[in-house]
Amino acid sequence: xxxxxxxxxxxxxxxxxxxxxxxxxxxxxxxxxxxxxxxxxxxxxxxxxxxxxxxxx
Numbered sequence: 001x002x003x004x005x006x007x008x009x010x011x012x013x014x015x016x017x018x019x020x021x022x023x024x025x026x027x028x029x030x031x032x033x034x035x036x037x038x039x040x041x042x043x044x045x046x047x048x049x050x051x052x053x054x055x056x057x
Contacts, residue, residue, distance in 0.1 A: 004035035010055045011035070017053045029056045 005011050016022055017030055030053040037044045044050060 004037050004050060004052065011052045012055055013052055027057060030054065031056070
């Protein structure tokens with residue numbers, strides 16, 4: 001999701017966030033966020049809003 005990130009951020013999808021290996025990682029903090037896509041990717045168009053997670057270590 002590079003087209004929705006800001007400098008220094010790491011965003012992950014809900015699918016990855018809820019993967020057992022990620023869900024059990026105690027050193028990661030994830031915060032649900034909504035972001036507007038800056039450029040089209042996949043089935044998303046520029047300006048579409050996506051739901052994802054901001055990851056902090």
